[in-house]
Amino acid sequence: MPESRTENKTYYLSKKRPPAVINDWFSSMNYFNNYSLKENVSSKDYNTLFNPDFIHDPLLLHGIKSRSFIRWMPFGVPALPAHFSKFVLNKNIDSTMPYEDERLDELGVLTFTTSVLEEDVEIVGPLKLTFWAKTEFPMPLTDAIKQAMVNEINKYYNFNEDTILLLDHPMRKDVQWVIEINDVYPGGRAKNITSGWLSAWHRPYDPNESPDVKDHQIDPNYVAFDPFYVTPHKNPKPIEEGHIYPYVVEIWPTVNVFKAGHKIRISISGSDFPHFIPNFRTSTNTLIIDQDHPASLEFSVANKQDEGNTWKWIDNIFEYLHKPAEEVKSGSVTGSLSTAFAGHEDIKVANAIVSFEDSNLTATTDSKGQFKFKNVPSGKKKVLFTAPGLESMAMTINVPENEMLTLVNIPKMTTESVIQKQFSEK
Helix, strand or coil: CCHHHEEEEEEEEECCCCCCCCCCCHHHHCHHHEEEEECCCCHHHCCCCCCCEEEECHHHCCCCCCHHHHHHCCCCHHHHHHHHHHHCCCCCCHHHCHHHCCHHHHCCCEEEECCCCCCCEEEEEEEEEEEEEEEECCCCCCHHHHHHHHHHHCCCCCCCHHHHHCCCCCCCCCCEEEEEEEEECCCCCEEEEEEEEEEHHHCCECCCCCCCCCECCECCCCCCCCCCCCHHHHCCCCCCCCCEEEEEEEEEEEEEEECCCCEEEEEEECCCCCCCCCCCCCEEEEEECECCECCEEEEEEECCCCECCCECCCCCHHHHHHCCCCCCCEEEEEEECEEEECCEEEEECCCCEEEECCCCCEEECCCCCEEEEEEEECEEEEEEEEECCEEEEEEEEEECCCCEEEECCCCCECECCHHHHHHHHC
16 A cells, blocks of 8 residues: 555553443453553553553463454364355354454453544554563462463363473463454454564563663664564563563554444453463563553554545445446447459458457357357447458447447458568568
8 A cells, every 4th residue: 555545643551441331341340451542641641550460370371262263273163154154145144153252352451442433443554562561470380380281271282291391482481462453343342353472582672781771671773573673583581570671562464444433452461372372470460651661552544545536435345345247238240251362352251360459359250251249348349350361450340239230341351462471470
């Protein structure tokens, strides 16, 4: 999409809680983890003494109640009725399927939600979430916890203890930052649109900072979405408890229209099973949100410049893609080809090729030199005539609608001269 069609937009994470919604059970059941997402913030959004935090409990396996899990782990079987209805019966019943509501998957995690959108917001491309956080690991990783995790994961994967314990990342003091961008419908239903993941060890840390720093900053050489920025991936750096670290989570590109009346929600958690094996260590993760550590979501939105000139808006993409083709007005064309040779004035030309310019309509004359076309789009057309040993020729005709046009004024095809033939062969 050209740059003229997009604009940069930023939402800020606020420590203020959104108002409760009467017809949305999630707003009350997850109340202490729900916060606001705003276009503009003031000191009031940072004045609250307590910072948002969540506890990563590895046994909860955040992600198994997601729409993605249903479509992947049981081989997509639960989603087959909706697919059949949409693509065979031409009826979209997605919104009625229980797995399409992902609020259950968001219980217990941090959420930041906008107010009701007053106009459509079309997000195009990747998103970037920047925030600061500190982590504590309140419990040691015991053999009992390891075995409990192995048993839980084996409900879905065929792993054994030795296989899982060969993996390094579930054991280390790390955080899997999982960011999800969700579309919240007027009734409260939430649908995941795109996601991003970042290991705390792979944060964009500054390799030149002082070892005494406890409030860390982003690497000045970091550029979001730069495939050649590999410093933290080649040299992952552990985190220390109590230190404040900056994180930049690059979120997968998407194209989605958040309709007026909907809300945009960010959910932040510490695991995404079964996409990743979760970290086995329990952790308490606190987001630091204040004027010195502003948390923000940056992305691009499509504007409506040049609408009607270079593009048009489609309200219902499903109906647009499945609408019947418009009937093409057409007619029929017939005629015959002849030539003169050795005193004979009306020799029929068989096996000549008759075609329409800029079209795949082609016919071959029969032994009487006759040809016939059906369903020729009406209007002015250019007809081409070619035959071996004869000069090619063309004529312009006007094909009538729903009528047969007999061409009676086709010129006789002339014999190709020896000189012309030799020239064409060269």
